[in-house]
Amino acid sequence: MDLEPAVETEHLVAEVDRVLGVEVDALENDRRGTLPRRLLDATRALGLFGVSIPSEHGGLGLDLVPTCRLVAAIARHDRSLATCVGLHAGLGATPLVNLGTEAQRATWLPKLASGETIASFAATEVGAGSDLSSIATSFEAHDDRFLVRGEKQYVTNGALAGLVTVLARERGSRGGYALLAVPLPQAEVQIGAEEKKLGLRASSTTSLGFEGARGERLGAPGGGLHHAYEALAVGRTVLSAGCVGTARRALDATLAHVTHRRQFRRAIGEFGASRAHVSAMAARLFAMEALVDHVAGRDHGALGSPSVVAKVFCSEGANEITDRALQLHGAMGVLEDMGIALLARDCRVTRIFEGANDVLLVHLGSEVLARGEAPRWHTTGHRSDDALAERWEVAAGVLVTVRQRVKESLGVRAVERQDCLQALARAYVGLAAASCAIARAHVDADLAEHAAKTAIDEALSQLAKLQRGDARVELERAITDDLYARGRHWVWPSAPRSPRKIPLA
Amino acid sequence: MRETIAELLEIDVASVRGEQLLREDLGMDSLTSLELLSTLSREMKVDLEMEDAMEIVTVDDTVRFVERHLAC
Numbered sequence: 001m002d003l004e005p006a007v008e009t010e011h012l013v014a015e016v017d018r019v020l021g022v023e024v025d026a027l028e029n030d031r032r033g034t035l036p037r038r039l040l041d042a043t044r045a046l047g048l049f050g051v052s053i054p055s056e057h058g059g060l061g062l063d064l065v066p067t068c069r070l071v072a073a074i075a076r077h078d079r080s081l082a083t084c085v086g087l088h089a090g091l092g093a094t095p096l097v098n099l100g101t102e103a104q105r106a107t108w109l110p111k112l113a114s115g116e117t118i119a120s121f122a123a124t125e126v127g128a129g130s131d132l133s134s135i136a137t138s139f140e141a142h143d144d145r146f147l148v149r150g151e152k153q154y155v156t157n158g159a160l161a162g163l164v165t166v167l168a169r170e171r172g173s174r175g176g177y178a179l180l181a182v183p184l185p186q187a188e189v190q191i192g193a194e195e196k197k198l199g200l201r202a203s204s205t206t207s208l209g210f211e212g213a214r215g216e217r218l219g220a221p222g223g224g225l226h227h228a229y230e231a232l233a234v235g236r237t238v239l240s241a242g243c244v245g246t247a248r249r250a251l252d253a254t255l256a257h258v259t260h261r262r263q264f265r266r267a268i269g270e271f272g273a274s275r276a277h278v279s280a281m282a283a284r285l286f287a288m289e290a291l292v293d294h295v296a297g298r299d300h301g302a303l304g305s306p307s308v309v310a311k312v313f314c315s316e317g318a319n320e321i322t323d324r325a326l327q328l329h330g331a332m333g334v335l336e337d338m339g340i341a342l343l344a345r346d347c348r349v350t351r352i353f354e355g356a357n358d359v360l361l362v363h364l365g366s367e368v369l370a371r372g373e374a375p376r377w378h379t380t381g382h383r384s385d386d387a388l389a390e391r392w393e394v395a396a397g398v399l400v401t402v403r404q405r406v407k408e409s410l411g412v413r414a415v416e417r418q419d420c421l422q423a424l425a426r427a428y429v430g431l432a433a434a435s436c437a438i439a440r441a442h443v444d445a446d447l448a449e450h451a452a453k454t455a456i457d458e459a460l461s462q463l464a465k466l467q468r469g470d471a472r473v474e475l476e477r478a479i480t481d482d483l484y485a486r487g488r489h490w491v492w493p494s495a496p497r498s499p500r501k502i503p504l505a
Numbered sequence: 506m507r508e509t510i511a512e513l514l515e516i517d518v519a520s521v522r523g524e525q526l527l528r529e530d531l532g533m534d535s536l537t538s539l540e541l542l543s544t545l546s547r548e549m550k551v552d553l554e555m556e557d558a559m560e561i562v563t564v565d566d567t568v569r570f571v572e573r574h575l576a577c
Contacts, residue, residue, distance in 0.1 A: 133532025134515065176530050222529040229534075366536045370555045412546050412553045415539040 009066040012046075013073045019046055020077040029202035030342055033194065035081055040115070043085060048074065049115030052089040053097065057109035064234065064296040068241035072292075075245025076252075079346035080202035082242045087156045088112070090238035091354075092119025094231045095165045095179050098300065099219035104181065108163055117162035121235070122152035122208055123228060130359040132167065132228060137210065139168040139180055146180050146217055148210040154353070158206030159191055166208075166215065167228045177224030179231075180215035188213040199345035233303035236311040236354050240292050243318035246347045247285045250318075250325035253340060254278060257329055268328070277324045283437075283450035284317045290436035290451075294377055305367055308360045309375070309432045312425075315350035315357060322347055358422070361429075365421025368428045369414055372403050375432035378439035388438045388452045392431065395456045395463075399427050402463045419473050423462040430459030506568045509548070513541055523565040531564075541567070549574060 023042045029035055043049065051067045053059025062070070067089055075082035093112050096104060096119070111117035128135040137150025148168055155164070166180045182189065192207035219227045258269030258278060268274050295303065295310040322344040326333035333340045351357045374396035378389070403424060406414050414420055437451035511518035514531060527533040533541070538558045545567075546553040551574055561567050 133534070133537070176526075177532060222526070225529070225532050363534070363536050366539055370535070370539070370558075407555070412539060412555050412557075413543045415536065415543050 006066075009062070009069050012060075012066070013069055016046060016048070016070060016073045017076075020074065020081075024077040024081065026078040026080070026202075027337065027339055027342060029078060029080055033201045034204075035078075035084060035202050039078075039081065040084075043074075043081065044115035047113075048085050049088055049118070050113030051085075052093050053109050053113035057105060057113055059109065059113035064237060064300070065293060068238060068244075068292050068296045071238050071241040072245035072248065075242040076249045078202070079242060079246050079343070080200050082245060083200050083203040084118070084157055084160065086238040086242050087121065087235070088115075088119045091121035091231050091235035092157065092161075092163075092165065094234045094300075095121075095218045095227060096163075096181060098230070099179070099227060100181075104216060104218070108181070111162070118157050118160045120155055120157040120161035120164040121231065122155045122158075122164050123167040123232075124154050125150070125152055130356050133177075133225065135167060135169055135177075137166065137168045138171040139178060139215070140171050141217075144216075146178075146215045148180055148182060148213045148215050151207060151209045153207045154195070155206055155208050156353075157204050158208055159194060159204040164208065165218065165231075166210065167224055169224075176222035177228070178221065179218045179224045179227050181218055182210070182213050182215035186213055197349070199342070199348055229304065230300065232354060233307040234300060236307040237292065237296050237303060239350060239354050240288070240295070240307075240310040240314035243314035243347060243350055244285065244288050244292055246343050247281075247288060247314075247318045247321040250322045250340065250343050251278075251281050251285055253343075254281065254325045254328050257332075261330075274328060277328055279450060280454070281321045281324050283447050283454060284321055286440065286444065286447040287433045287437040287451035287455060288314045288317045290440040291433050294436045294439070305364060306432075308355070308364050309429050311350075311354065312357050312360055312364075313429050313433050315347070318347040319344075319351060361422040361425040362418050364428060365418075365423070365425035366415050368399075368424045369403060369407060369421065372400060372407075374399050375428060375435055377432060377435040388434075388441060388449060391456055392434055392438060392452065395434075395459050396431055398460060398463050399424075399431060402427075402466050406466065417473075420466060423466045427459040427462040430455040430457075430462070434459070506571060507564065509544055510541065510564060510567065513537065513544060521564060523563065523568070525564050526562060527564065527567070528562075545571060545574075 019042055023039050047060050048070060050059030051062050051070055053061065055061035071082050071086045071089070074085055096108055100108070108117065112119050123132055123135070125135055125137060137148065137152060139146045139148045148166055150168065152166065162184055164182050164184060166182050168178060168180055170176050170178065188211045190209035190211070192209070195205040197205060255278070258274050259267050261268050269278065291310050291313055295306040298306055322340070326340050326344055329338060329340050332338050336342065376396065406420055406424070410417060410420070434452040434455035437448045437455065441448035507521040508518055510531070511521050525531055527538065538561065539555060542553050542558050549571065557570070561570055
C-alpha cells in the first residue's frame with residue numbers, strides 16, 4: 001500500500017496505539033525497572049526501531065516530523081519505552097545515518113532498523129556534563145583502527161546497546177574531537193550496574209568503561225564536537241516529542257477524572273479553578289505540539305537553536321502539565337497505582353538531560369544577544385489570528401528593543417550576565433511558542449489564543465524584568481557567598497526574643 | 506594569550522598551540538568565544554563588539570586580534 005506520508009504516519013500511530021495498548025503495563029515496567037523482552041519484540045515487529053533509518057537499509061525512512069509523532073505515541077503508553085526508542089532513533093542512529101561511510105551504513109543500519117541492534121550515545125562523563133568540551137575520554141588512531149579509553153556516565157540504553165557512538169578526544173596531536181562507533185559487546189568495554197533513578201526506571205541507564213575498545217570514526221577528523229551538537233539537536237527534538245506524549249497522557253487522564261469525580265454535588269471539572277487548570281494544560285500542549293512539528297520540519301543542519309527552544313518549552317510544559325494533573329487528582333494523584341505520579345516522575349529528568357535547561361537558556365540567550373531577531377515562525381493569513389499576530393508583533397518589537405539596549409549598555413560583557421541571557425532566551429522561547437500556536441489558529445482558535453497569550457505574557461514579563469534592571473542579582477550573590485562560606489553551619493533563624501517573661505500556667 | 510585561553514577552558518597551558526582551531530580542536534562554542542572576547546575586553550580595557558568573535562578562528566588569530574587592538 002502506497003500512502004501519502006501524513007496518512008501513513010496516522011496509520012502507524014493508530015497501529016502503535018493498538019499494539020502498545022495491549023502490550024504495555026508502564027506501572028509494572030516501572031516497578032520491575034526493565035522493559036520486558038516481549039514488549040521490545042512487539043516494538044521491533046512494529047518497525048519502530050527503524051523509523052529514522054533510510055528505507056534502502058530496511059528502515060521506515062521517515063523524516064523527523066513523523067518520527068516525532070511516533071515517539072509521542074509511544075510516550076503516551078510508556079515513557080521508558082519512548083526513551084529507549086527515541087534515543088535509538090535520534091542520538092543513536094543519526095550520526096551513522098548522516099556521517100557513516102557506505103560500508104559502515106551497510107554493516108549497521110539494517111541491524112538498527114530491525115532492532116536486532118539497539119543504538120546508544122555516550123558523551124557525558126563525571127567531569128563533563130553540560131560542558132562537553134571538557135571530556136576526558138580519548139582515542140588513539142592506529143591506521144584505520146581507533147582505540148577508545150575512558151568512562152562515560154548516564155548512558156541511555158547502556159545495557160541494551162549493540163552499538164554505541166562515543167564522543168572522544170584524540171590523544172596527543174592537536175587534541176581534536178571525534179565521534180566513534182563502538183560495537184558491543186567487547187571485552188574492552190565494561191558495562192556498569194543499572195542506575196537507580198527517580199523516573200524512567202524501565203529504561204536502561206548505565207556507565208560504560210572503555211579500556212582500549214575498538215571503534216570506527218564517524219565523519220571527518222576534528223569534527224566530533226560539531227557532529228555531536230548536530231546529533232544532540234535531533235535528540236532534543238525527539239525528546240520534546242516524548243514530552244508531548246507524556247503531557248497528552250496526563251491531560252487524557254485528567255479529563256477522565258474531572259468529569260467523573262464529584263464533590264459538592266458537582267463534577268469537579270465544572271469548577272472554575274479546575275477549568276483554569278485544564279484549559280492551561282490543553283493550551284500548553286497545543287503549543288508544544290505546534291512547536292515540535294515546526295522544529296522537526298526544519299533541515300537537520302538548522303535544528304540547533306530551534307531544538308533548544310522546543311526542548312526547554314516542552315520539558316517545562318510536560319512538568320507543568322503533569323503537576324497540574326497531579327493536583328487535580330487530589331490525594332489519589334500521589335498514589336502510584338493511579339499512574340499520574342509515574343508521569344510526573346518520568347518527565348522530571350527531561351529538564352536536565354540532553355542539556356540542562358539552565359545551561360541551554362544561557363547559550364540560547366547569547367545567540368539572541370548576538371543575532372537579535374525575533375522568532376517569527378508563523379505566517380499571517382488566517383482572519384482568526386490577526387489580533388494574535390498583532391499582539392505578537394508588539395512583543396517581538398519589545399524583544400528587539402530590549403536586546404539592543406542590553407547590547408549597548410553591557411557590550412560583549414553581557415555574556416557574563418547569565419540573568420540577562422536567560423531572560424532574553426526565555427522571552428525568545430515564549431515568542432517562538434506563541435508564533436507556532438498562532439500558525440495553528442485555524443486548527444483551534446481558542447487553544448491558539450490561550451497558548452499564544454500565555455506565552456507572549458511570559459515573554460513580556462521576562463523583558464520587563466530586564467528593562468527595569470533586577471536588583472536581585474546582587475542580592476543573590478550576597479546570599480550565596482554567605483551560604484557557601486558558612487557551609488554546613490546553617491542554623492534555623494531564631495525569633496526575636498520577647499522583652500518580658502511569660503509565666504507558665 | 507595562551508594563558509587566558511587555557512584558564513577559560515580549564516586546560517593545561519602547554520596543550521594550547523597557535524595553529525589550533527578554537528572550535529574544532531579546543532571545543533569552544535559560540536558562548537565560550539564570546540566569553541573569551543569579554544575577558545579580553547576586560548583585560549585590555551577596550552570595548553569589543555560581538556561581531557569581532559567572527560574574526561577569531563585559531564589561537565594565533567586571537568593573538569593577532571589582541572595585538573591589533575593594543576596598537577590602536
